[in-house]
Amino acid sequence: MCDTVYAPGSVTSDGIPLFGKNSDRDGNEAQYLLRVPRTKHPAGTTLQCTYIEIPQVVETYEVLLSKPYWIWGAEMGTNEHGVTIGNEAVFSKVPHEKDPGLIGMDLLRLALERAATAREAVTVITSLLEQYGQGGNCAHNGTFYYDNSFLIADPQEAWVLETAGRHWAADRVTGIRTISNGHTIGRHFDLISEQAISYAIERGWCKSEAEFDFAGCYADFVNTTFSRSSQRQCRTTDTLSEHRGAITVETVITVLRDHGPGRPPGFSPIANSVFDNSICAHAGFGPVREYGQSTGSLVSHLAPDIQTHFVTATSAPCTGVFKPVWLGMELPDTGPIPDGTFDEATLWWRHEVLHRATMINYAARARLYASDRGTLETEFVQGGLACRTAAAAERRNYSAECFTRADAAEREWTERVLSTEGAKRRGYLHGRHWDKLNRAANMPELT
Secondary structure, X not given: OOEEEEEOHHHEOOOOOEEEEEEEEOOOOOEEEEEEOOEEOOOOOEEEOOOOEEEOOOEEOOXXXXXXXXXXXXXXXXXXXXXXXXXXXXXXXXXXXXXXXXOHHHHHHHHHHHOXXXXXXXXXXXXXXXXXXXXXXXXXXXXXXXXXXXXEEOOOOEXXXXXXXXXEEEEEOOOOEEEOOOOOOOOOXXXXXXXXXXXXXXXXXXXXXXXXXXXXXXXXXHHHHHOOHHHHHHHHHHHHHHOOOOEOHHHHHHHHOOOOOOOOOOOOOOOOOOOOOOOOOOOOOOOOHHHOEXXXXXXXXXXXXXXXXXXXXXXXXXXXXXXXXXXOOOOOOOOOOOOOOOOOOOHHHHHHHHXXXXXXXXXXXXXXXXXXXXXXXXXXXXXXXXXOOOOHHHHHHHHHHHHHHHHHHHHHHHHHHHOOOOOOOOOHHHHHHHHHHHHHOOOOOOO
């Protein structure tokens, strides 16, 4: 389960649009950053996506992706034109196609590689969707099929695109907009697929075009309800709205770290119910929580000239550090590409020791480094925005410095956490789930 947020320049502190997303996946589904330069392709070549092969275009744009290690596509990313996209799993009444197609993460990457504006990205996704359909197992372990929605932004505008099989509707964003794991487009939409209305009428989901409601007709009630998407979407929208006119990068980061209102002393994000999933999501026992670990996070400052992106490159934004990156240059070294097994050489798995040790007793251990993390991250955010128009070499060096310092800090915080004794406070069922994840990943023993 995921959450994606957008604040237009009219409500931010500096007049620049802001975008943010948590990518929620299986707890051992390592995610990594990938930069692909602008590339020209020979005519007639094909492209292998996660499950199917499609014709390649003549030229693809430079992209920065945050992606599960085993999938061709990505959960979130941006391109050289500032087009920035996050996708969400949504659940519809339309039966999943039996033959594999393009999964939502493939569609996201294809749009970034081929679209120079948010509006063009809508066209790229919908054209490919109608031609190839969406289908294929999206689970790291087990089986999980779903449709997709997308929040697509560029420095000038943003769109929400929601799908149900090969049907879709798109809505141009006019203010603060957030999406989660449910359809949100109702009777108002700016664009819609040709057969969407007639298909719904034929199946008795509505009686006429006059009463057609995209979400009302297509959303699967049971799966959407259990995803708790409505509660999380309300939470992200309300939190951003409280800061209307003064929303900053730090505000969006705070939203992505949110565990919900009114948490009592001693709260643990992996000790609550089998259905409860907060915006900063933590895996646990149950059909909803199993795929509910925030495995990567992104916040984008979408200035019209140079866009600055802040990434964790790790799981769990509540235990990670957001660091600046830019397109047009090599990314900082985060080690070899991770997979589903612990590897100390990779940043993602190295951070997992800190994350999972903290979760054993979150209330006691998170505060051991929360203040230090906040000070360091504030420096990174302010420094990143201050040097965004500097020469590329200066920005590249600053990004690398932030990653190096954050890694060193996390190593020290890990030692601090592991040397602090404390009773486990993670709940029996969720504890068993994490023990299973740790064994599957060959994690070092954590106490």
